Amino acid sequence: MTTSIDRRVLGDPARMRVLASIDFDNPELRRALDRISVRTAQRTGLPVSLVTLVLNTAQMTVGVSGLDNWVTEADGTPIEWSFCANAVISGHPYVIPDAVHSEQAGNPLVTQDRIGSYAGVPVTLGGQIVGAHCIIGPTAHLFTTLQLAELEQAANEIAALFQQFSDLD
Template sequence: MHPRDQDPTAIPHRYAVLADIDLDDPELRHRLDAIAERTAQRLGQPIGLVSMVLNTAQVFPGSYGLQGWLAEMAGTPIEWSFCVNAVTSGAPYVVPDATTDIKQADNPLVTIDRVRSYAGVPIIVDGAILGAHCVLGPDPRAFTPADLDELRRGADEISALLQAYRSR
């Protein structure tokens, strides 16, 4: 499901919550980067992200391990987003081997940038699913319940942090 296909009554609240957070605040970004780094290191993955899913793109206000164009752009088109699946389902989304996954095998992040594994959990603020806290890697990987618990702890910390940076 695409974010624009979600329950139309939920979308205005989601975007109102997102608009109420200054994602460009340098201290907030520094703290989000630290959470992304800690989670990636604990899970042994080279990339950790805090992703905010918009209607046509995802942006990364917090990241660790990004290189090249992904680091420069700090986001992707929504069509390339793994995280959109955690947002639209409201549940963890796991891809052990993206090259064999029917949803992801043709994704440019897989075919060009060589992402092979992904695990992400929703980030929820004031009842709105804003994005996902995730890790990505260049090798296939089976993520365990303990891995998802670690992602959830990070997502809960991110949610509290974003709530603290809300202007209302």
């Protein structure tokens, strides 16, 4: 369904402590993350942009633009369906230009929710990769270096916000 999910990485106690330090329910943080997601979608021309926190069993959607379905209602997905988990585990951008013809082809987000393309970059806090910032398209899409640079720049802003809304020193 997804590339190998390394639960040792996702469940690492140091990473989980950093995740637990983030006040992700803070309305001010959520509004700021939504604004970044809106801006990223606009600047990249892709209809959906998300900020996720990747836990050991689930992916939380903490910033969103352009997505109004069960994922936003549930505030995330099972970890087995998470594209963002691959960016967290690898520590590198995860790009799927054509989801239908990729290792993600059997993923319910592709087969049922019709994700056609995905690009996501890791977000780091306190030396730990805690989530990702991504853009999603309904069809196959070749992502440009400018689109990926926009994701990276926004991921740095997101990391700064997570720092501001965490109890890490």
